[in-house]
Amino acid sequence: MSYSIRFDNVSKRYRIGRGLPSLRQILGLGRAENPQSANVHWAVRDVSWQLAPGEAMAIIGPNGAGKTTTLKLLSRVTQPTSGAIDIRGRYAALIELGAGFHPDLTGRENIFLNGAILGMKRSEIRRRFDQIVDFAGIEQYLDTPVKRYSSGMTARLGFAVAAHVDPDVLLIDEVLAVGDYAFRMKCYARMNELRERGASLIFVSHNMEDVRRVCDRGLVMYAGAKAFAGTAAEAVAEYANVLRQNASRSAKEANGAGGGLAQRRMTHEARITRVDLVGEDGHTRRAVISGEKVSLVVEFECYADVEQPVFACIMHGPNGELVYDTTTRVLGLTSPSYKAGQRGCITYELTAHLLDGSYTISTDLAYADLSCYYDFVANALTFSVVGGNRAKGVANLWANVEFLPPTPVEATVIDGDSHSKENGTQILQI
Amino acid sequence: MPMDAFAFKELHLHRELLAAWTVRTVRARYKQSVLGGLWAILQPAATVAIFTVIFTLFIPIDTANVPYVLFAYSAMAPWTFLSTAITDMVDALTVNMNLVSKIYFPREVLPIAAMLARLLDFAIAASVLLIIMLFYGWPILAASWVYLPLIVTIQLALILGVGLIGAACNVFYRDVKHLFALGLQIWLYATPIVYPISVVPEHLRWLYFLNPMAGIIEAYRAVLLQQQAPASTLVIAAMIAAFMLAAGYLFFKRVEAQFADLV
Numbered sequence: 001m002s003y004s005i006r007f008d009n010v011s012k013r014y015r016i017g018r019g020l021p022s023l024r025q026i027l028g029l030g031r032a033e034n035p036q037s038a039n040v041h042w043a044v045r046d047v048s049w050q051l052a053p054g055e056a057m058a059i060i061g062p063n064g065a066g067k068t069t070t071l072k073l074l075s076r077v078t079q080p081t082s083g084a085i086d087i088r089g090r091y092a093a094l095i096e097l098g099a100g101f102h103p104d105l106t107g108r109e110n111i112f113l114n115g116a117i118l119g120m121k122r123s124e125i126r127r128r129f130d131q132i133v134d135f136a137g138i139e140q141y142l143d144t145p146v147k148r149y150s151s152g153m154t155a156r157l158g159f160a161v162a163a164h165v166d167p168d169v170l171l172i173d174e175v176l177a178v179g180d181y182a183f184r185m186k187c188y189a190r191m192n193e194l195r196e197r198g199a200s201l202i203f204v205s206h207n208m209e210d211v212r213r214v215c216d217r218g219l220v221m222y223a224g225a226k227a228f229a230g231t232a233a234e235a236v237a238e239y240a241n242v243l244r245q246n247a248s249r250s251a252k253e254a255n256g257a258g259g260g261l262a263q264r265r266m267t268h269e270a271r272i273t274r275v276d277l278v279g280e281d282g283h284t285r286r287a288v289i290s291g292e293k294v295s296l297v298v299e300f301e302c303y304a305d306v307e308q309p310v311f312a313c314i315m316h317g318p319n320g321e322l323v324y325d326t327t328t329r330v331l332g333l334t335s336p337s338y339k340a341g342q343r344g345c346i347t348y349e350l351t352a353h354l355l356d357g358s359y360t361i362s363t364d365l366a367y368a369d370l371s372c373y374y375d376f377v378a379n380a381l382t383f384s385v386v387g388g389n390r391a392k393g394v395a396n397l398w399a400n401v402e403f404l405p406p407t408p409v410e411a412t413v414i415d416g417d418s419h420s421k422e423n424g425t426q427i428l429q430i
Numbered sequence: 431m432p433m434d435a436f437a438f439k440e441l442h443l444h445r446e447l448l449a450a451w452t453v454r455t456v457r458a459r460y461k462q463s464v465l466g467g468l469w470a471i472l473q474p475a476a477t478v479a480i481f482t483v484i485f486t487l488f489i490p491i492d493t494a495n496v497p498y499v500l501f502a503y504s505a506m507a508p509w510t511f512l513s514t515a516i517t518d519m520v521d522a523l524t525v526n527m528n529l530v531s532k533i534y535f536p537r538e539v540l541p542i543a544a545m546l547a548r549l550l551d552f553a554i555a556a557s558v559l560l561i562i563m564l565f566y567g568w569p570i571l572a573a574s575w576v577y578l579p580l581i582v583t584i585q586l587a588l589i590l591g592v593g594l595i596g597a598a599c600n601v602f603y604r605d606v607k608h609l610f611a612l613g614l615q616i617w618l619y620a621t622p623i624v625y626p627i628s629v630v631p632e633h634l635r636w637l638y639f640l641n642p643m644a645g646i647i648e649a650y651r652a653v654l655l656q657q658q659a660p661a662s663t664l665v666i667a668a669m670i671a672a673f674m675l676a677a678g679y680l681f682f683k684r685v686e687a688q689f690a691d692l693v
Contacts, residue, residue, distance in 0.1 A: 014691060026602055026685050072690065076534040079687040099532035102454055104461045109454070116450035117533055119443070145461075 003088070004169055004200040005051040005074065010083035012044040012069055043069040045224040046083075051217070053168075056191070056201035058211040058232055060239050061221035067204045070221070071095055071171050074202065089168025092118050097175045098154045103147035107138055107157060110146050114161045128164045135190070136160035137183075151178045163190045170194060171202045176210075188214050208236045208358060212384070233384045236358060237286035240382030269304035270338070270365055270374035277361070277383050286381075288352045290388035290396050296348040298363050300375065306338040309374060310366045313348045316379075317394040318357035327366075353396045355388040441536050451543035456550055470551035471558050473514070474506040481506075481624045493626055496655055497566050504654050505623040505647045507559055511552035512589055512643065513614045518544040519593030520600050520610050523689060531690045538682055541597040545589055559654070572657040581649045581660065584668045588642050591674025594682040601689050622647055642667035642674075 015021065016039060044066040051057050059067045072078045073085055075093035100114045111132055115125035125132075133139055136156040138149075146154065155178045162170065170191065176184050191201055191214060205211050211218065211232055218235020220228035220242055228238040276297045279285040288294050296313055312327040328335050328346075338344050361383070364376035388396050441448075460466040478499060485491045486498045493501040519541040523530060526540055563570050600606040621643040622630070630638050639645055645667030649660035 020603060026688065072531075077530075077532060078690045093533065095532045096528070099528055102458055104458045105454060109457065113450050113454050116444075116447040117529075117535055119447075119535075121446055122450075 002052065003050040003086075004053045004055075005088075005202070006084075006086040007047060007049050007070075007074075008084045008086070010044055010047050010073060010080045010085060011042060012066075012073060012078065013081040014041045014043055015039060016041045042224050044073065044080075047221070047224075047226045048083075049219060049226070049229060051200050051202070053198045053200055054195050055217055056195055056203060056215040057217040057219055058215040058235065059202065059204045059219045059221060060206070060208070060211060060235060061227070062243060064223070065221040066224040067221055068095070068173060069224075071173055071202065071204060074169075074171055087169055090119065090165065091169035091171060092162040092165040092167035093171040093173075094158055094162045094175050095171070095173045097151060097158060097178065098146070099158075101146050101154065101158070104145055106143045106145055107133075107149070108142045110157070111161055114158070115165070118162060118165045120165055132157075132160045132164050135164070135186070152180060152183070155179050156183055159187055159190075163187070163194065167194070167199055169200050169202070173204045174206060177205070177207065184210070208239070211236055212356075212386075231287060233287040233386050237382050237384040240358065240360065240379075241286070266373045266375055267304075268375060270300050270302040270306050270309070270344075272298060272300045272363065272365060272375045272377050272380075273343075274299040275361070275363055275377060275380035277381060286383045288354075288383055288385050290352060290354060290356070290385050291398070292352050294350055294352055294383075296350060296361060296363070297345065298347075298365075299343065299345045300365055302338045302340055302342050302344065304340050306344075306365075306374060308335050308337050308368045310368060310370060311335060311346050312364045312366065313350075314362040314364075316360045316362070318359070321394065323354070323359060323394050329370075352385055353398070354385045355391055355393055355396050356385055357394065358382055358384045359394075441538060444536050444539055447535055448539050448543055448546070451539055452546040455543055455547040459547065467551075467554055470554040474503065474510040474555050475558070477510075478502045478506050485624060491625055492628070494628070500562055500566055500568065500655065501626070501651075502624060503559055503562055504651055505621075507552065507555040508585060508647065508650055509618065509621065509623050509643070510555060511548055512585065513618070514551065515545045515548035515589045516593045516596060516610060516614065518548060519589075520596035520607050523597050523601050524604070524607075537686045537689055538594065538679075541593050542590070545586075545593060549586075563654075568655070569657065572653075574653045574657045574659060577649065577653045577660055581646060581653065581664070584642075584664065584671045585646050587675040588646070588667070588671035591671065591676070591678035594678035595674075598682045598685050598689075601692055602685075617641070617643065620644070639663045639666055640670070642670040 047066075047070070049057075059070055061067055069078070071093065072095065073080055074087065075091065075095065077093075077095070100117045101110045102113060105113065111129065112122065112125055116122070120128075133142065136153070136159075138153055138157060141149065141153065146157070149157070155175055158175060159172075159179075162172075172191075176187055179187065188210075191203075195201060201214070203211065203214055205214075215232040218228075218230060218232040218238075219226060220235050220239045222242050227242045228235055230238070274297070277285050277288070278295050278297055279288075280293055280295075285294055298311070310327050310329045312325070314322070315324040317323045335346075336344075359382065360379050361381050362376075362378045363380050365374040366372065366376075367374070391399075460469075463469070465472070481502050482498050485502075491498070522541040522544040523537065530537065530540075560570060596606055596610050600610075620638075620641050627635075627638075627644070627648060645661070645663035645665075649664040649667070652658045652660050
C-alpha cells in the first residue's frame, strides 16, 4: 500500500523527575537506563498506523494520551526511543500558537522568518506572500510587531503560513481553537483543498464536531497507546467509551479502597455486565445511520432473586439534553423474574430517528416498586449518528415537502390575512 | 561518515533559515534601542578607554612605538567578537527553547546565527579601527592584509567549536553559561590584548601560545600594525581551532536529538 506517513511500532520514553542527567547519559555511553524504572514515562508506546495520501486522520484522546508527542515525533522535533517513522514529502507542522514567530518583529518580517523555519525559500515565500496575507486577513497590521497581535490574529497568521508551504503532510495541533468560527471554516476549506491535491492531514483536536467535519479517519489514544482506530465518526463515539471504561475502572479502584463514592441507592443484587449497541447484523455499532434500526443489548447477572424488575433505557443528546427515556413499565410490559445465580439479557430495538451528533445511553435495572435500583449504569455507551440531513436539532422528522401550484391572492380577504381574521373576531367577542 | 555528510547537506538546505535567523537576531537586538548598531563600537571602545588610562598614565607599558589606543583596540575588536559571539551562542538554544521544542530544523542554525550576528558587529568595530589608524597616520592597505581572511577564518572556526559545545552543554546544565562567563574573563587576561607579548617570560611562551587566541591576536597585530606576515604561532592556533571545530560539531550533532526532550 502506498502511504504518506508510516508510524511503525513507535515508542517514546521521557525521563521524568528531578536530577540532571550525567555526562555519560548525554553522550549515550555506558548502560542504558532501566526501562522499568520509575524515573521514566512512556508518552507513546508501541503505536503503529499508516496514512495514505489525501487522507485526514484525527488523533483524539484525553490530556496526556500522547497526542502532542505523536505530532512532535512526526515533525522530527523529538526522536522515537524505538520504532520507525517515515514521512514522504514535505511537511508543515503547526504545534503551538506563535511558535516560530518573534514577538518584536513585524507581521511581514515574521512571515519570512516562519516560512524559512518551515523550509521555504525566500523566493517561494515572496511568491505566496500576498496569498498568505490575504488568507490571514492582516493587511493593515503587516508592519505592526506580532506582540501586539491578538491570539486570534497570531493563529490566523500561523495557519496561513503553514498552509501555504504546499505541504504533502500537514500536522495541526489544537491551534485553531482560538480562531473565530468564520476563520475555522476557512481553515477547513483550505485543508480540504490541500487534501484534494493529495496532501495528508493529521489533526489533533478536542472539538469532536471539527474532527467529524475535517477527518475521515480517527485514532483514539489513551495513556500513550492506540485505543481505537477506525472512521472519524466511530472514533469520536469510541473516545467517549474509552474515557468511561477508564473512569469506571478508577471508580472501582476508589470503591475498593473504601472511597465511598456518592452512588445512587443500588443494592447490586443484580449487576449489569454488558451494554452494547448492535446493528441488524448483530455486530457492534458505534456509528449509526440516521433512520437505521439498532438494538441496545443489556446483559446482567443476578446474585439474589429478582422479582419482575423494571428496565430502563435513557438517551441523552449531543448537548446533554434528554432525548428519550423509557422503561418496561412505561411500555406496559411485565418482565420475567430471575433467580439468584441466573443471567439475563434484554434488548431494546430502537429506530434511530436522530440527526448527526453523539448520543449517550444510560440504562438501569430497578425494583418492581421502583424503591431502589439493582444497578444503574450512567453513560454506558456513546454512539454517533451520521448521514442525517443537515437539519439542526436531535430528531430526524423526515420532513416531506410538497409545493402546491401557485394561485392568485383572493380578493375576499379584506381586513388582514386569513389567519388573523379568526383571532380578531374572538377579541371582538371578549 | 555518511551521517555527517547528510547533516551538512541539511544545514545547506536550511541556509535561508540561517540567513533569516541572523537577520532576525540583529533586528531584534537593536529594536527599541536608541543607539542601535553603535553598541557594537561602544563596548570595545569603552574597555580600550579604561585600559588606555591605566596603562599609559598609571602603569606605563612599552608597546614598541605603537600608540596604546591603537595597540589595544586592534586586539580588543577581535576579542570582543569572540567573547560576545561565544556568550550569545551559549544562550542561543536555551532562550529559544519554545522553538526547539515545537519545530524541527537543524539545531546548529541557532548558535551559528548568533555568531553571524556578532560578525556584523565585528565588521562595524573593525571599520572604527580604520578610523583610529587614519587618525594616527598609520599606514593602511598594506600588502600584508591578504592574510586577514585567513586569520578571520581561523578565529571563526575557534568560536564555532567552543560556542557549539557551550550551546549544547547549556541545554543540559545551566551552570555552563556562568562557567563560560567566568572562563572568558580569565581568557581575556591570558591573551595579549592589554599587554604586549614581550612581557610574557620567554620560557613560558610555548605554554602561552597553546591559547589559540594568543596566536590569532598576534597575527592581527603583525598584519595590521607591523605590515608583516603572521608568526608561526598562528599555525598552532589554526590546528587547535580546527580541532575545536571538529570536536564541537561532532559533540553537538551527537546530543542534538535530546534537546527537545529537556524543556
